[in-house]
Every structure is written in structure tokens, then in C-alpha cells.
Amino acid sequence: MKNSGYYSQFGGAFIPEILVPTFDELESAYLTAREDESFWQEYLDIMSTYSCRATPISRLDNLTEQLGGAAIYVKREDLNHTGAHKANNVMGQGLLTKRMGKKRVIAETGAGQHGVATATMAAKFGFDCTIYMGAHDVARQRPNVFWMEQMGATVVAVTEGSQTLKDAINEAFRDWVSNMDDTHYVLGTACGPHPFPEMVTWFQSVIGTEARAQMLERNGKLPSRVYACVGGGSNAMGIFSGFFDDKDVELVGVEAGGRGRGPGQHAARLAYDDATIGVAQGYKTYFLQDRDGQMQDTHSVSAGLDYVGVSPILSYLHESEQVRFEAASDVDVVAAMQKTVRNEGLIPALESSHAFAQAYAEAPGMSPDEDILINMSGRADKDIFTVADAVDDPKWRQFIIDKAKAYSEDMNNA
Amino acid sequence: MHERVTALELAIKKAREKKDILLMTHIVLGYPNFDDSLRVVEDMVNAGVDLMELQIPFSEPMADGPVILKANAEALKRGATVEKSFEVAERLTREFDIPFLFMTYYNILYCQGIQTFVDRCKAIGIQGCIVPDLPPSEGEEYLDAMHAAELSPVHIFTPNTPESRMRHLSDNSSGMIYCVARKGVTGKDTAFSEDITNYLSLCKNTTELPLAVGFGVKSKEDIDYLRGKVDIAVVGSETIRVMERDGVGAVKGFIETLVT
Numbered sequence: 096m097k098n099s100g101y102y103s104q105f106g107g108a109f110i111p112e113i114l115v116p117t118f119d120e121l122e123s124a125y126l127t128a129r130e131d132e133s134f135w136q137e138y139l140d141i142m143s144t145y146s147c148r149a150t151p152i153s154r155l156d157n158l159t160e161q162l163g164g165a166a167i168y169v170k171r172e173d174l175n176h177t178g179a180h181k182a183n184n185v186m187g188q189g190l191l192t193k194r195m196g197k198k199r200v201i202a203e204t205g206a207g208q209h210g211v212a213t214a215t216m217a218a219k220f221g222f223d224c225t226i227y228m229g230a231h232d233v234a235r236q237r238p239n240v241f242w243m244e245q246m247g248a249t250v251v252a253v254t255e256g257s258q259t260l261k262d263a264i265n266e267a268f269r270d271w272v273s274n275m276d277d278t279h280y281v282l283g284t285a286c287g288p289h290p291f292p293e294m295v296t297w298f299q300s301v302i303g304t305e306a307r308a309q310m311l312e313r314n315g316k317l318p319s320r321v322y323a324c325v326g327g328g329s330n331a332m333g334i335f336s337g338f339f340d341d342k343d344v345e346l347v348g349v350e351a352g353g354r355g356r357g358p359g360q361h362a363a364r365l366a367y368d369d370a371t372i373g374v375a376q377g378y379k380t381y382f383l384q385d386r387d388g389q390m391q392d393t394h395s396v397s398a399g400l401d402y403v404g405v406s407p408i409l410s411y412l413h414e415s416e417q418v419r420f421e422a423a424s425d426v427d428v429v430a431a432m433q434k435t436v437r438n439e440g441l442i443p444a445l446e447s448s449h450a451f452a453q454a455y456a457e458a459p460g461m462s463p464d465e466d467i468l469i470n471m472s473g474r475a476d477k478d479i480f481t482v483a484d485a486v487d488d489p490k491w492r493q494f495i496i497d498k499a500k501a502y503s504e505d506m507n508n509a
Numbered sequence: 510m511h512e513r514v515t516a517l518e519l520a521i522k523k524a525r526e527k528k529d530i531l532l533m534t535h536i537v538l539g540y541p542n543f544d545d546s547l548r549v550v551e552d553m554v555n556a557g558v559d560l561m562e563l564q565i566p567f568s569e570p571m572a573d574g575p576v577i578l579k580a581n582a583e584a585l586k587r588g589a590t591v592e593k594s595f596e597v598a599e600r601l602t603r604e605f606d607i608p609f610l611f612m613t614y615y616n617i618l619y620c621q622g623i624q625t626f627v628d629r630c631k632a633i634g635i636q637g638c639i640v641p642d643l644p645p646s647e648g649e650e651y652l653d654a655m656h657a658a659e660l661s662p663v664h665i666f667t668p669n670t671p672e673s674r675m676r677h678l679s680d681n682s683s684g685m686i687y688c689v690a691r692k693g694v695t696g697k698d699t700a701f702s703e704d705i706t707n708y709l710s711l712c713k714n715t716t717e718l719p720l721a722v723g724f725g726v727k728s729k730e731d732i733d734y735l736r737g738k739v740d741i742a743v744v745g746s747e748t749i750r751v752m753e754r755d756g757v758g759a760v761k762g763f764i765e766t767l768v769t
Contacts, residue, residue: 109615388619390568397683
């Protein structure tokens with residue numbers, strides 16, 4: 096391996112020896128694709144015919160008026176096929192997989208969005224597909240598991256460790272070290288060993304490129320602030336990368352504040368002081384870990400942000416103060432989501448609702464001449480069980496009770 | 510002769526004068542607990558084990574299969590720490606006259622401070638380290654510290670490793686080279702057959718260091734197959750399996766079946 100893929104001191108490729116030739120092959124395929132304009136054209140074609148690119152920008156008229164202050168705009172990544180920005184990365188890596196001549200894809204998933212997106216891509220391109228998902232996440236995201244299986248993917252519930260995203264990543268690597276000859280690992284976020292952080296950012300940069308042009312076209316000026324939620328960091332890297340050269344645009348990453356500060360209570364690696372620099376899952380970044388370097392449990396109402404590490408590129412942008420990091424609590428996130436649903440008819444995923452919560456907190460303090468832009472990374476259909484519990488909807492509860500009763504009667508009659 | 514002959518390499522060569530193959534075993538420190546770790550090592554040494562790998566538990570053991578993965582997780586759940594691992598390792602190196610190596614993941618070294626970790630290894634008589642997620646290109650500080658302390662950084666050859674890369678790994682190693690017998694993680698079966706013979710002769714031709722072979726080695730037949738082809742057979746997950754199935758007391762009998 097070349098000693099590359101560093102962003103200041105973060106990143107690298109800390110990989111088992113068996114995967115070194117596989118990463119060399121991947122890096123070479125990626126660099127060749129970047130040089131080849133026809134690759135990007137093919138990518139844009141597929142994203143505009145199979146997914147919904149370019150996704151629009153919506154102005155939140157009612158909430159802008161209600162909250163006062165800055166005008167609020169939303170980049171609609173929820174309108175991608177499968178309902179999230181994950182499609183951008185997955186279709187790009189799918190095209191690369193075809194170029195490398197591989198026949199099988201594997202992926203980890205937290206919320207299930209990346210798993211569904213990968214299963215979709217595999218169905219379209221004719222790849223075999225296995226998805227690793229923490230057993231804890233399988234339990235809270237059944238609708239996504241259902242669709243992955245309908246699309247022909249094998250979903251493996253990972254019962255190791257904390258049974259969430261990091262454990263799914265470990266299991267995907269364990270599969271890959273056995274099956275690298277015919278298998279590509281479609282890592283879902285801008286984390287992991289080089290070239291994944293850079294490559295995933297490249298595919299997601301389509302969000303920022305579009306958003307910048309759309310804001311300029313619509314308002315003749317750029318937004319003052321851009322908000323994105325940060326789990327691994329791919330949607331944030333995607334939208335932020337459109338604005339890196341615009342010094343007057345403040346970039347705000349919003350992490351999972353969960354139940355507040357303290358070990359095990361949240362998944363805020365950069366906004367809080369609980370994380371330290373370490374090396375795990377193949378890369379160096381800030382991790383929520385103890386003094387020995389053992390990863391700690393994390394908590395978030397949203398499975399997709401419930402992760403111990405963060406993109407090494409974001410750790411660098413944090414240290415160089417090019418991105419400001421904040422954390423939104425579970426309670427504020429659910430409230431921001433309900434507010435968006437009720438007032439605008441948009442249904443942001445719990446992950447994306449972190450960005451909304453922070454934006455709603457800051458907008459009233461800004462001038463009406465200013466615009467702000469929120470990346471709505473996904474929609475919340477998958478969160479219906481979690482949200483119904485959070486808002487404690489009695490009709491939903493009754494529906495589930497009736498449904499369960501009908502199922503058990505069916506089973507008894509069978 | 511290459512330029513960096515370490516105590517580990519000398520010890521291996523000396524032991525090889527009396528045996529045509531050596532046996533290296535692997536335990537996870539603190540699994541099922543530290544008292545049992547001590548007892549298992551004592552039984553292993555008495556049964557005729559020549560070298561041992563002591564794994565310092567890590568929460569994300571990416572290269573390990575289900576058996577060792579579970580042992581790592583259980584050890585941590587029962588309160589294993591890096592500090593306690595060093596204490597127990599120190600006792601072992603003092604009480605038993607065989608070479609001991611640490612096996613662990615890079616974050617354990619990184620969080621200790623690499624120089625501190627290496628200094629402490631030296632101080633307690635650990636002879637080498639296997640760090641499976643640290644390729645030489647990422648490990649400059651570690652390699653410099655290990656070589657300066659005359660300890661052995663052991664790298665891994667795999668069936669996917671091209672010859673040029675094997676030479677690069679060998680140049681950065683001392684003591685021995687660890688050859689994994691197949692793709693995949695620890696603890697799954699390996700078919701010891703002709704394919705492996707070709708791979709092992711390539712390994713042998715690309716390094717002057719002693720060769721150890723692990724991953725799926727679990728019976729006297731496997732070891733007999735490796736006899737004459739390499740210097741060391743490594744039995745890892747299987748001893749943990751025996752311990753889990755038949756109790757700590759069964760390990761000695763199992764090792765004796767391997768060395769007779």
C-alpha cells in the first residue's frame with residue numbers, strides 16, 4: 096500500500112495483510128474511474144434515470160415565518176430512490192464493482208438505509224448480496240430488513256459486541272477477508288480504510304455540487320450556514336464539499352447528543368469532549384473509547400448515527416475549524432421532526448432531524464436577509480415504529496395489537 | 510545471514526536443533542479469567558509447547574473468527590485491562606522459560622503510546638509482537654521502536670501476498686514470519702494439501718526468517734503435514750474450543766496429543 100489517504104493526522108489504511116492486494120485493486124479502479132470522464136457521465140445518467148437526481152431544494156415557508164430570522168431551505172435527498180442519500184454512494188460503487196468484474200457485494204448497515212440501497216443496486220446489477228446488520232438494529236428497523244430480503248439479499252443479524260453499526264462493519268470485514276476474489280465491500284459511509292473516505296465523499300459530492308448551484312440560481316447568493324447530520328459523515332461530506340471554497344458559508348455538522356454528555360449516553364465524537372484519537376475499523380480518527388482503547392457503547396434515537404467513529408476527513412475539518420460541530424438531543428430531534436411534519440408536510444428521518452433541530456435552534460437568531468440550508472439526508476418511513484413510540488400514538492399501538500392478534504389467530508388455525 | 514537476528518530467532522533455531530517442528534499456542538489473556546490464563550499456560554508449557562502468543566483483548570478484533578472474538582469480548586466483560594495483561598505476562602515470562610509474544614490490535618499500542626508499549630514489552634521479557642491490522646507502511650514508529658529494542662515485530666504472509674510484498678514484509682520483520690494457511694479469519698478449518706505446499710515453498714524462498722503456520726491447525730495430522738516444511742505450527746482457536754467444551758483441565762491432554 097502507498098502511505099496515502101491522510102487528512103492531517105487522520106485516515107490511513109490499517110488493514111489485515113490478506114486485504115492489501117484487494118485495497119490496491121480498489122484504489123486503482125477508483126483512481127482510473129476518477130480520471131475517466133465517461134465514468135462520471137454514466138454515474139450521472141444512472142442517478143437521473145434510476146434515482147431522482149437532481150433532487151430539488153424546498154423552502155420551508157411556514158417555519159421560516161413562524162421561527163423568524165433566516166430563511167430555511169432544505170436539500171431533498173429524501174427524494175432519492177430508496178429514500179436517502181445512500182443511493183448516491185451505492186450506485187457509484189456498483190458501477191465500480193462492475194468494472195472490477197466482481198459478482199457479489201456485501202455491506203454493513205445501521206438504520207438499514209444503506210442496506211436497502213445496496214440490495215436495490217445488487218438487484219439491478221445482478222449481484223449476489225449479503226447485508227450485515229447489528230441484531231439491535233434489526234429489531235428496531237424491521238421494515239428495512241423486510242425490503243432487503245424481498246430484493247433477494249441475505250440479511251445477517253450480528254449478535255457480537257454492541258450489536259450495532261460498528262459490529263456490522265467488523266462482520267462485513269470478516270466476510271471480505273474470506274471472499275475478496277469475487278466480492279466488493281460497499282462501505283456505506285466516509286469512514287474506514289483509504290480509499291473509502293475519499294471515494295464515498297466523491298460519490299456524495301453530487302449533493303453539494305447541485306445544492307450550491309441551486310441556491311445561487313434561486314436566490315442569487317449562497318446560504319450563510321449549511322447543516323447536516325453526522326453519523327459516519329457521508330451526507331455531511333457530500334453537501335459540505337460543495338461549499339469548501341466559500342469562506343462565508345459556515346458548515347455545521349450535527350451529531351447525536353442522545354441523552355446528554357457522558358459515556359454510553361450519546362454518539363457525539365466531535366461536539367463533546369468524550370472521544371479521543373484512536374485506530375479501529377481500519378482508520379485513524381476520533382473514537383468514543385476508554386483509556387485502553389476499547390470502544391464504548393453509544394446511544395442515539397437514530398440507528399444511523401449510533402456509531403463510535405467518524406469520518407477522518409471530518410476529524411480533520413473539525414481540528415482545522417472548517418466545520419463547526421454541535422449535538423442535538425433525542426428529545427429535541429423528535430420534536431424537530433414532528434414540527435417539520437406538521438408544518439411543512441416533509442418527513443425527515445430521525446438522522447436528518449438532528450440537522451433540522453440545530454437549524455431551528457439557530458435560525459431565529461439570524462437576520463431575515465440570510466438563508467440557511469439543511470441537508471435532508473433521508474425520509475422517515477423506516478422510523479415509523481420508533482417515532483410512533485416516541486410520540487406515543489394510541490391508534491398506532493392499537494393497530495399493532497390488532498395486527499398481532501390476527502397473526503396469532505392465523506398461526507393457531509394453521 | 511540477514512542483519513537483524515533477535516533473541517526470538519535464536520531461541521527458535523536452538524529449539525529446532527532438537528525438534529523437527531515447534532508448537533506455538535495462543536491464549537486470550539483474561540479469558541475465561543486471569544487465574545485460568547496462568548493455569549492454561551503452565552499446563553501448555555508442561556505438555557511441551559515451545560512458544561506462546563498472548564493476545565491482549567480488544568473490543569474490535571477484526572481479523573479474528575467467532576471463537577477468539579467471543580474470548581476477547583468475554584475477557585473485557587470480566588474486567589480485563591491492558592495493565593492487568595502486562596502484569597500477568599510479566600509473571601509468565603518470569604516463570605516459564607519459553608519465548609512469549611504479544612498479539613493484539615494497533616489501537617492498544619496507540620492508546621498506550623507506542624514507545625511506552627514497546628519499552629514495557631522489553632522490560633517484562635516479551636520477545637515480539639504480532640499486530641495484524643498494522644501494515645509496515647503505517648507502522649514506522651512501531652518498527653523503529655521494536656528494532657531499537659531488539660524485539661521482534663512479526664508480520665504476516667498470506668496466500669494472496671505477491672512475492673515482492675513478501676520480501677518487503679520480511680525486510681520489516683524479525684524473529685519469524687507468520688504465514689496464514691488460507692484466506693478468512695481465525696478458527697475455521699483448513700485443508701492441508703498440495704496447494705499449501707506450493708505456497709509454503711514460496712514463503713520459504715522469500716525470507717530467511719523462521720516460518721510459523723497458523724489458521725485452522727488443530728490436530729496431530731495437520732502438524733505432521735507441516736513437519737519438514739516449516740519451523741512452527743500454530744494452534745490458536747482449537748485450544749480455546751477444547752477449554753470451552755471440556756474445561757480448563759482438558760487443555761494439557763489436548764496439547765499432549767499434538768506433540769507425541
